[in-house]
Amino acid sequence: MISASAPAKIILLGEHAVVYGQPAIAVPVSSLRATATALHNEHGLQIVAPDLNQILDLGQSEVDHALALLTRLVLNKINHAPPRLTITVASQIPLASGLGSGAAVSTALARVLLAATAQPIELETLNSLVYEVEKVHHGTPSGIDNTVIVYEQPVYFVREQPIERLRIAGDFTLLIGDTGKTALTKIAVGDVRALYNEDPAKIQPILNSIGTLVKAGRNALETGDAALLGGLMVENHRLLQQLTVSSPELDTLVSAALAAGALGAKLSGGGRGGNMIALITPDQADTVERALRAAGAIRVFRADLQRSPDAHLH
Numbered sequence: 501m502i503s504a505s506a507p508a509k510i511i512l513l514g515e516h517a518v519v520y521g522q523p524a525i526a527v528p529v530s531s532l533r534a535t536a537t538a539l540h541n542e543h544g545l546q547i548v549a550p551d552l553n554q555i556l557d558l559g560q561s562e563v564d565h566a567l568a569l570l571t572r573l574v575l576n577k578i579n580h581a582p583p584r585l586t587i588t589v590a591s592q593i594p595l596a597s598g599l600g601s602g603a604a605v606s607t608a609l610a611r612v613l614l615a616a617t618a619q620p621i622e623l624e625t626l627n628s629l630v631y632e633v634e635k636v637h638h639g640t641p642s643g644i645d646n647t648v649i650v651y652e653q654p655v656y657f658v659r660e661q662p663i664e665r666l667r668i669a670g671d672f673t674l675l676i677g678d679t680g681k682t683a684l685t686k687i688a689v690g691d692v693r694a695l696y697n698e699d700p701a702k703i704q705p706i707l708n709s710i711g712t713l714v715k716a717g718r719n720a721l722e723t724g725d726a727a728l729l730g731g732l733m734v735e736n737h738r739l740l741q742q743l744t745v746s747s748p749e750l751d752t753l754v755s756a757a758l759a760a761g762a763l764g765a766k767l768s769g770g771g772r773g774g775n776m777i778a779l780i781t782p783d784q785a786d787t788v789e790r791a792l793r794a795a796g797a798i799r800v801f802r803a804d805l806q807r808s809p810d811a812h813l814h
């Protein structure tokens with residue numbers, strides 16, 4: 501049996517504006533993972549996704565599914581016939597909720613295929629294959645989700661620019677609150693595009709303001725300044741509301757976290773549902789978690805951003 505996995509992700513600052521060339525900051529959530537497990541199957545290649553109620557037989561016929569597309573892309577890249585395997589994909593990451601479940605499942609599946617066929621490839625190549633599938637899921641994705649998930653490192657991401665790893669100086673504690681409402685990133689991204697096309701003169705300044713606060717957020721992470729980062733998250737949520745990608749449920753959870761003393765809170769990912777994040781001090785974890793649950797969160801995860809090994813305190 502061969503297994504491989506990939507983490508969830510959260511966007512700390514800059515979602516949506518990143519699609520228009522502004523920077524964004526994302527971090528992996530290594531405690532929440534998608535996994536793929538391969539076992540020998542003498543009949544051919546089969547992919548089983550119990551969470552999606554899917555069994556895909558990838559024999560001769562072309563199966564129209566994102567996981568089948570990823571499999572074809574990987575096998576073409578390594579010039580390999582479909583191996584005789586049953587690959588089961590499973591995920592602890594809530595679906596369609598801004599945590600990168602699609603990219604994580606694709607990455608885990610690609611990794612198990614590469615391991616089972618003993619074909620190592622560069623992370624950059626893997627990243628570009630997963631990005632192809634993200635385009636099917638998300639329409640016009642910036643590429644931030646696949647990048648942070650494939651590299652499993654905090655990233656300062658600018659579309660079509662070389663990847664910059666972020667050095668985090670300080671320990672930051674986050675709670676992730678799930679509204680329980682799924683929402684497709686593709687739709688939120690498309691609606692922002694329509695808004696932009698309707699009135700670019702109104703939307704561009706919002707995108708620029710998000711870009712400016714992301715740069716300040718990078719500084720906050722690199723100097724260990726949690727209070728500054730928290731304030732920027734609140735400002736970012738306000739700007740995302742103006743882009744119409746928040747929702748009453750997200751706003752309720754954000755307000756509840758702030759009222760319970762969180763340093764900052766915002767929606768994370770595509771919005772309209774899915775997850776929000778709250779930045780807290782570790783001693784606030786119980787109080788803020790209780791407040792989030794009382795305000796309707798169906799799940800609360802904790803994610804600790806660890807100080808980067810090579811980061812210096814300023």
Ligand code: MEV
Nearest residue numbers: 515516641642643769770
């Ligand atoms: C989704 O996690 C982040 C968005 O900015 C879309 C993208 O960057 O592709 C909303």
